[in-house]
Amino acid sequence: GKTLGIVGLGRLGKIIAKYGNCLGMKVLAFDPYLKDSIFTENQVENIGLSDLLAKSDFISLHLPLNRETENLFGEDEFLQMKPNAFLVNTSRGKIVNENGLLWALENKKIAGYAGDVLSDEIEFGENCSKNALARYSQKNSNVILTPHLGGLTFEAREATDVFLAQKLKKFFTN
Helix, strand or coil, X not given: CCEEEEECCXXXXXXXXXXXHHCCCEEEEECCCCCHXXXXXXXXXXXXXXXXXXXXXXXXECCCCCCCCCCCECHHHHHHCCCCCEEEECCCHHHECHHHHHHHHHCCCCCEEEECXXXXXXXXXXXXXXXXXXXHHHHCCCXXXXXXXXXXXXXXXXXXXXXXXXXXXXXXXX
8 A cells, every 4th residue: 555666667676666566555666768668567657756756655766876866865855755755775875865864864854764785885895884874774773774785695696697698708709
């Protein structure tokens, strides 16, 4: 009965849409680069970003990091979200402005955040104590952080290796 909003309906966004549909959720998606038929095929409603933010109980991000997506989620976007909404980011840390996110969490503008990525995760090595969001997560239960584990299963690594080998073979045969 909840509403799932997906920002970025690529390979991973489509998988999350299937989960949402299987769980009986209403599934919304925003991806300005896709044809309407892709949304229909994946049983999701094509919707603008502002409407997705306002209507979703859970928002899942599946975007590449580029000039257009860096800091895509900041204070303005959090103000558009429901105060009981949760944001999940497994794409890239810099898509979410962490200062804006902390403000939204501390001021109860959103209910919670789960992330597999941090904006400066490459820079802090074994110690993330300089990251304000990581420090916040140690004392607050509305944030869950994992150490960028999304693709670190044996099967995922094997699939990546095979994919890269096939691309190299294709490159050198052409």
